[in-house]
Amino acid sequence: MKLQVQWSESSIKDLGEIIEFVNENWGEKTALDYLIHIENIVEQIQVYPFVFPVINLELEIRKCVLSTHNSLYYRVNNSEIHILRIYSNVINPIKHKLK
Numbered sequence: 001m002k003l004q005v006q007w008s009e010s011s012i013k014d015l016g017e018i019i020e021f022v023n024e025n026w027g028e029k030t031a032l033d034y035l036i037h038i039e040n041i042v043e044q045i046q047v048y049p050f051v052f053p054v055i056n057l058e059l060e061i062r063k064c065v066l067s068t069h070n071s072l073y074y075r076v077n078n079s080e081i082h083i084l085r086i087y088s089n090v091i092n093p094i095k096h097k098l099k
Helices: 009-025 029-049
Strands: 004-007 054-056 061-065 068-077 080-088
Touching: 004 009, 004 054, 009 029, 009 061, 029 068, 029 080
Parallel strands: 004 080
Antiparallel strands: 054 061, 061 068, 068 080
């Protein structure tokens, strides 16, 4: 069964900034390829929502490493996947705010 996906406003903004950065630095084809990669990962999460590790037990937040540069953070609630943020793996993780 494929779960529904809800993107937070912050995660939509994160995605837009990442794709824009990739497009400006490596070109449109690379940006499109990376977007397709992210879509494929989200589809995997829809089918296998518990495949990625929990990084915060209290908030039940899971982390999926998209690449060496970015990770996607999400939560599974009932029949939905809530994508919270997409963060840079280069930034100090203490600066990341997940709710």
